[in-house]
Amino acid sequence: MRIVGAGVAILVALALQTTLAGLVIRGTAAIDLVLIVVVYIALKAGPVPGLAAGTVAGLIQDALSNPILGIGGLAKTMVGFLAGVLATQFILTGPLPRLVLLVMATVVHAAIFMGLYVLLDLRQFPNPVPSVIGQALGNGFVGVVTFQLIEWLPGFVDRRRAGRFLKR
Amino acid sequence: MALADIRQRPGVLLGAAILLHVVLISAQVNTVSGLPVLQVVTFGSFAEVQRGTMAIVDGVRNFWSGYVALRQVHAENDALKHELQTLQVRLQQEHAEAQRTDNLRQLLELRERANLETTAADVIAAAASPEFRTVTIDKGTNEGLATDMAVISPAGVVGRVILPARRASKVQLLIDRNAAAGAMIERTRVQGVVEGFGDGTLRMEYVPGSSDVKPGDLVVTSGIDGIYPKGFVIGTIEQVGAGSGGYHQITVRPAVDFTRLEEVLVVRTLAASHQLPEGGE
Numbered sequence: 001m002r003i004v005g006a007g008v009a010i011l012v013a014l015a016l017q018t019t020l021a022g023l024v025i026r027g028t029a030a031i032d033l034v035l036i037v038v039v040y041i042a043l044k045a046g047p048v049p050g051l052a053a054g055t056v057a058g059l060i061q062d063a064l065s066n067p068i069l070g071i072g073g074l075a076k077t078m079v080g081f082l083a084g085v086l087a088t089q090f091i092l093t094g095p096l097p098r099l100v101l102l103v104m105a106t107v108v109h110a111a112i113f114m115g116l117y118v119l120l121d122l123r124q125f126p127n128p129v130p131s132v133i134g135q136a137l138g139n140g141f142v143g144v145v146t147f148q149l150i151e152w153l154p155g156f157v158d159r160r161r162a163g164r165f166l167k168r
Numbered sequence: 169m170a171l172a173d174i175r176q177r178p179g180v181l182l183g184a185a186i187l188l189h190v191v192l193i194s195a196q197v198n199t200v201s202g203l204p205v206l207q208v209v210t211f212g213s214f215a216e217v218q219r220g221t222m223a224i225v226d227g228v229r230n231f232w233s234g235y236v237a238l239r240q241v242h243a244e245n246d247a248l249k250h251e252l253q254t255l256q257v258r259l260q261q262e263h264a265e266a267q268r269t270d271n272l273r274q275l276l277e278l279r280e281r282a283n284l285e286t287t288a289a290d291v292i293a294a295a296a297s298p299e300f301r302t303v304t305i306d307k308g309t310n311e312g313l314a315t316d317m318a319v320i321s322p323a324g325v326v327g328r329v330i331l332p333a334r335r336a337s338k339v340q341l342l343i344d345r346n347a348a349a350g351a352m353i354e355r356t357r358v359q360g361v362v363e364g365f366g367d368g369t370l371r372m373e374y375v376p377g378s379s380d381v382k383p384g385d386l387v388v389t390s391g392i393d394g395i396y397p398k399g400f401v402i403g404t405i406e407q408v409g410a411g412s413g414g415y416h417q418i419t420v421r422p423a424v425d426f427t428r429l430e431e432v433l434v435v436r437t438l439a440a441s442h443q444l445p446e447g448g449e
Contacts, residue, residue: 046178047178047182048178048181051178051181051182051185052181055185055188055189068193068196068197069192069193069196070188070189070190070192070193070196071189071193073189073192074185074186074189074190074193077182077185077186077189078182078186081178081182081185084178085178116193120193120197122197
């Protein structure tokens with residue numbers, strides 16, 4: 001059941017990512033919704049699910065957009081695994097730790113992704129730091145908000161139902 | 169169960185995932201030379217494996233050929249040594265055969281030149297006592313040999329038959345103390361008697377002191393003894409001194425090397441002997 005939920009989340013993120021590709025922070029970086037989903041799965045399930053989610057999501061993302069299949073997959077695999085490991089070692093339930101985690105995940109992802117492309121002489125990333133920072137902050141903000149919504153929404157619904165029941 | 173075990177080892181999963189991605193990326197990326205990275209890396213890695221394998225194989229082979237196989241080399245070395253010894257013996261046999269053939273050819277030439285009725289014989293033994301200078305030849309009365317038949321060789325006079333048996337004969341060499349032969353100096357035709365001296369040399373006796381004799385003169389048989397045919401070489405005058413009774417004391421070096429005597433001719437009929445051309449051989 002959790003695997004299905006993870007799969008659905010990845011598919012939704014991919015769908016949103018492909019349809020909302022114009023999500024741009026200050027015109028320099030797009031938010032990576034798939035990365036946010038991978039980090040969330042790792043936070044909730046641990047390193048192995050995070051690794052699996054990163055692999056699947058990254059490969060699909062590569063297949064849809066990147067010229068080389070596997071570079072994005074490798075980056076997201078590493079991020080999912082590391083995020084899962086951190087989640088098992090530290091308490092990452094508050095918005096700030098999660099923001100930091102998302103920023104770190106974005107930086108690591110960008111380092112691996114861009115690093116491999118540059119290393120293999122496939123693509124150049126001139127002045128990558130501002131775009132990476134912008135993407136990290138955007139991913140962090142969107143991710144923290146999304147995580148809070150996801151975790152707050154079920155309780156909110158339950159409370160609404162309970163309130164209606166008491167009014168009757 | 170197996171899935172649960174794998175999930176307990178995230179490091180292994182991470183390594184597998186990274187490897188999967190690296191392979192996947194390498195299959196799509198080309199190197200500077202235009203070849204796929206996967207192909208280059210795979211070939212390069214496998215080449216290193218091959219290099220390592222070859223190094224190990226070479227090492228084992230070298231160790232085997234350099235150390236372990238030395239046992240076989242030792243055996244081969246022994247076999248080669250044995251073969252070399254066999255070949256050396258065979259070479260000596262061939263050399264001896266050639267020498268024997270040469271000697272026989274010279275004997276044949278001597279026989280034809282001397283026009284004597286002769287019998288060829290091999291020397292099969294030397295004297296049993298050093299006091300007597302004799303040899304044994306492999307022909308005897310069965311071949312018509314008899315006492316006092318002259319024995320000659322291509323180099324010169326050897327001696328005479330002193331004891332014929334049925335299949336062998338004893339030959340007294342000219343250098344024996346009791347041997348003697350009528351002789352003359354070829355250059356001056358001065359006659360005398362050559363006798364054995366026992367030390368391997370000869371003495372020419374009864375040569376008048378007034379006669380012309382000098383070292384280097386050739387001494388040949390005179391034929392007057394009724395044993396040796398006339399004109400066969402006896403030796404060369406080595407030393408001439410003043411003797412007693414008005415005679416020269418002449419030392420003659422034998423023409424025949426008696427230490428290397430192998431094949432000889434026995435002159436069966438002295439009546440058939442003729443005078444050889446002057447000078448000899």
